[in-house]
């Protein structure tokens with residue numbers, strides 16, 4: 001029996017749970033079934049109650065208290081415990097038919113996506129034949145407000161790429177909270193972030209703006225000096241060579257935006273084998289300010 005799922009990832013506060021909730025509302029409005037899995041052992045509040053919640057297996061609060069661990073060490077302990085108890089997931093997901101979209105809400109600790117091999121082990125269990133065999137798409141969220149700080153945006157893009165490389169499942173990148181940049185960035189400029197234009201890293205004037213507070217803004221946070229320029233160039237080359245990096249725009253208040261992203265996720269899942277991904281962002285349809 002085929003199963004379909006979406007693993008929702010991204011840094012802390014990127015809007016993962018809000019996106020899951022918008023997806024569930026959209027699916028229900030369109031009479032589609034979904035099964036919501038919360039894998040964040042610290043998450044407390046949900047618009048839609050999870051159908052499966054890691055907290056019923058282990059809670060971060062208990063781990064921190066009983067093991068004397070901090071929040072990050074505690075989270076890793078929770079995931080190691082989950083990997084030792086994968087039946088908790090299998091037993092819940094096994095009976096689901098292909099009518100369901102399984103939505104998996106992940107925690108935001110960046111370590112999970114970059115340098116600990118816990119996620120690949122989990123994804124392997126979810127996707128490989130012989131276990132659950134779910135056709136899985138990863139959705140990686142990055143906050144649209146990062147576009148005002150290019151160094152931050154490209155660092156976020158590198159972490160999205162890291163997750164992409166580590167998991168080896170169909171992957172969509174999403175710029176979340178588009179409402180927060182509406183009216184602040186022109187269409188042409190926005191397009192340079194949606195299909196990351198690495199010359200943005202060269203646009204640094206080298207001076208930065210000093211607002212008199214001792215802090216500097218925007219381009220001032222980019223690295224400078226000859227060695228930093230070389231590093232920026234190497235990062236740009238790496239992102240350029242990875243031609244699949246592009247972002248979809250998410251505005252959770254806009255039903256069409258949520259529906260559009262769902263259709264990319266559906267496509268990524270269904271046509272993974274066809275190797276003919278759609279080209280996102282050929283047109284920027286929504287208005288996000290004047291040129």
Ligand SMILES: Nc1nc2c(ncn2[C@@H]2O[C@H](COP(=O)(O)OP(=O)(O)OP(=O)(O)O)[C@@H](O)[C@H]2O)c(=O)[nH]1
Pocket residue numbers: 010011012013014015016017018019040043106107108109176177178179180250251252253
């Ligand atoms: N303006 C705006 N705020 C949003 C949007 N999505 C989420 N938020 C807010 O951003 C904050 C974090 O949202 P969450 O959905 O909890 O983010 P998360 O990625 O699940 O957070 P963690 O699980 O803690 O990593 C909340 O205060 C949300 O209300 C959005 O599209 N627009």
